[in-house]
Amino acid sequence: MIACSHARSLARSRAQGLKDRAPYVRRIAVISAAKIHRLDAMALNDYDVIDQLYDMLQDHSAEVAASCVCSLNEMLGAEGGMACNKAVLMHLLNRIADFHEWHQCIVLDTITRYLVSPAARQEISDDDSFDILVCRLLARLLLQLSWHSIRC
Amino acid sequence: MSSISGGGGSSGGGSQSSFFEEVRSSDVVALQRELSEASATRDAVAHREAVKRVIAYMTLGVDVAPLITPMIMAANTTDLVQKKLVYQFLCFYSDRYPPQTMMCINTLLKDMADTNPMVRGLALRALCSLRVPSLLEYILPPLLRVWTPLIACLLD
Numbered sequence: 001m002i003a004c005s006h007a008r009s010l011a012r013s014r015a016q017g018l019k020d021r022a023p024y025v026r027r028i029a030v031i032s033a034a035k036i037h038r039l040d041a042m043a044l045n046d047y048d049v050i051d052q053l054y055d056m057l058q059d060h061s062a063e064v065a066a067s068c069v070c071s072l073n074e075m076l077g078a079e080g081g082m083a084c085n086k087a088v089l090m091h092l093l094n095r096i097a098d099f100h101e102w103h104q105c106i107v108l109d110t111i112t113r114y115l116v117s118p119a120a121r122q123e124i125s126d127d128d129s130f131d132i133l134v135c136r137l138l139a140r141l142l143l144q145l146s147w148h149s150i151r152c
Numbered sequence: 153m154s155s156i157s158g159g160g161g162s163s164g165g166g167s168q169s170s171f172f173e174e175v176r177s178s179d180v181v182a183l184q185r186e187l188s189e190a191s192a193t194r195d196a197v198a199h200r201e202a203v204k205r206v207i208a209y210m211t212l213g214v215d216v217a218p219l220i221t222p223m224i225m226a227a228n229t230t231d232l233v234q235k236k237l238v239y240q241f242l243c244f245y246s247d248r249y250p251p252q253t254m255m256c257i258n259t260l261l262k263d264m265a266d267t268n269p270m271v272r273g274l275a276l277r278a279l280c281s282l283r284v285p286s287l288l289e290y291i292l293p294p295l296l297r298v299w300t301p302l303i304a305c306l307l308d
Contacts, residue, residue, distance in 0.1 A: 022272070032280040035281060
């Protein structure tokens with residue numbers, strides 16, 4: 001019970017951290033969400049944190065956005081990780097070059113999980129330009145990666 | 153004791169390997185004295201070096217729990233590196249020594265209201281990493297007291 005109330009108060013401070021001006025504090029707040037969830041899975045239910053984290057995927061800072069993906073995957077692990085749709089997919093693909101390598105792995109993993117799901121087939125099948133778009137974005141990413149390996 | 157003064161005499165960069173050469177649990181007393189001397193003389197460099205050595209001993213498995221009190225006092229500094237090291241130390245020992253950990257809650261809450269975003273972030277991170285279920289009833293009231301103005305400030 002006490003643990004529960006502590007987690008609630010932590011949740012509240014974390015919720016404020018999400019609105020901090022500094023990206024570093026926002027990133028820590030996003031990661032703390034997953035930590036609190038591990039401490040007490042029920043603590044965050046009252047604060048619609050999951051929705052907030054989905055909103056924060058559009059954060060100016062790529063680090064914050066990528067941390068959101070990590071936290072969501074952790075917190076929604078029981079449901080098979082973060083829920084994705086076409087809009088989220090396009091958003092993440094557009095920004096993938098800004099993420100660092102480890103985050104790119106996690107984002108690509110999330111995207112792959114969505115693309116092989118039946119929901120994705122339904123959403124994407126009526127859009128011919130979609131494949132071209134995804135290919136172009138991934139090609140840009142591969143180019144960036146090979147550029148890194150050449151420099152090394 | 154001589155190994156301590158020998159290992160820590162030089163600056164932080166080059167002497168790191170010497171941290172791991174001679175380890176004795178009796179050195180904890182010497183470390184404690186070193187920490188209190190550094191804090192008494194307000195020697196920032198010596199203080200950071202002493203904290204570094206405590207962390208080095210911690211990673212080697214030496215029980216440096218008696219140093220929790222001086223370490224919490226060491227958290228009250230403007231040196232970010234030292235602050236981060238102390239928080240690392242506190243998170244490590246929090247679940248085993250809840251009563252002592254309680255003393256650091258105030259420092260953490262104070263840092264949550266700092267103007268420097270790095271300090272705010274570090275404090276938030278440390279606060280969420282303390283695994284102390286038995287302490288929560290003590291943490292809760294001051295936490296709420298500090299957060300209320302913080303919330304108002306952030307919502308502006």
